[in-house]
Amino acid sequence: MDDVVIQTNALTKTYESGSNSVHALRGIDLTVHRGEFIAVMGTSGSGKSTLMNVLGCLDTPTSGNYLLDGVHIETLDKNQLAAIRNEKIGFVFQGFNLLARTSALENVELPLLYDRSGRKRDTKAMAIAALGRVGLGDRLNHQPSELSGGQQQRVAIARALVTEPALVLADEPTGNLDSRTSIEVMALFQALNEQGITVVLVTHEPDVAVYAKRIVEVRDGRIRRDAPVKNRHNAAEDLAAAELLPDDDLVAGPSAADAAAGGGASTEKAAAVSSGERSVA
Numbered sequence: 001m002d003d004v005v006i007q008t009n010a011l012t013k014t015y016e017s018g019s020n021s022v023h024a025l026r027g028i029d030l031t032v033h034r035g036e037f038i039a040v041m042g043t044s045g046s047g048k049s050t051l052m053n054v055l056g057c058l059d060t061p062t063s064g065n066y067l068l069d070g071v072h073i074e075t076l077d078k079n080q081l082a083a084i085r086n087e088k089i090g091f092v093f094q095g096f097n098l099l100a101r102t103s104a105l106e107n108v109e110l111p112l113l114y115d116r117s118g119r120k121r122d123t124k125a126m127a128i129a130a131l132g133r134v135g136l137g138d139r140l141n142h143q144p145s146e147l148s149g150g151q152q153q154r155v156a157i158a159r160a161l162v163t164e165p166a167l168v169l170a171d172e173p174t175g176n177l178d179s180r181t182s183i184e185v186m187a188l189f190q191a192l193n194e195q196g197i198t199v200v201l202v203t204h205e206p207d208v209a210v211y212a213k214r215i216v217e218v219r220d221g222r223i224r225r226d227a228p229v230k231n232r233h234n235a236a237e238d239l240a241a242a243e244l245l246p247d248d249d250l251v252a253g254p255s256a257a258d259a260a261a262g263g264g265a266s267t268e269k270a271a272a273v274s275s276g277e278r279s280v281a
Contacts, residue, residue: 090160
């Protein structure tokens with residue numbers, strides 16, 4: 001069990017609205033091993049965003065069991081969940097969620113300021129190292145408005161990595177990016193995964209999912225398909241090939257037909273996620 005990062009058994013989530021019950025998750029059994037790269041797919045209303053929220057400890061299951069890196073999540077109170085989010089999960093969102101008028105270095109350092117373990121003392125050095133890891137060592141003092149969309153997402157990924165989490169959860173991380181930049185971001189996720197980082201990515205785009213190693217398709221609150229990606233694409237190679245094409249000829253990656261499980265967010269404020277506190281709109 002030491003190599004299991006996520007283990008859910010008969011996980012359900014039901015929302016009550018007046019006299020109506022909405023069954024968002026209907027008995028999810030999912031195992032994610034350390035070092036896996038999984039794409040969770042599904043159409044709107046399939047339950048994939050609810051699953052993302054539960055896996056990210058932003059919401060609690062109605063019933064069932066959830067073991068995250070050896071910790072039983074369903075038994076924890078709000079303060080304990082906040083500590084788990086900060087310690088074990090790195091979040092990457094579609095909208096970047098960077099603090100404006102704040103440097104890249106300060107944005108990445110933010111989660112460390114909420115660390116409750118007392119082990120992460122040299123926060124600036126850790127933030128610098130995380131930015132270097134995503135290729136932004138020369139952009140430490142740039143504010144979000146001075147960075148491209150792809151660079152902003154790299155800052156967000158560095159922020160997710162800086163706490164050395166057991167799991168990186170990415171919710172539609174390419175949704176606000178153009179085709180070329182999307183491939184660059186997926187190349188970064190693949191490189192990080194090759195270094196042993198566990199990545200669970202939520203997407204509705206088959207062209208993005210083919211960069212993962214495994215696809216989990218959610219429909220009507222249930223896992224309908226769980227299979228390895230056939231003909232998995234290498235984003236770095238696709239990016240190199242794309243560089244040879246004029247911009248007008250660039251498409252958003254490989255065909256959806258290459259995905260074994262082919263295709264069928266919630267976004268929190270940066271400071272709230274970093275501190276482990278869920279914001280309320």
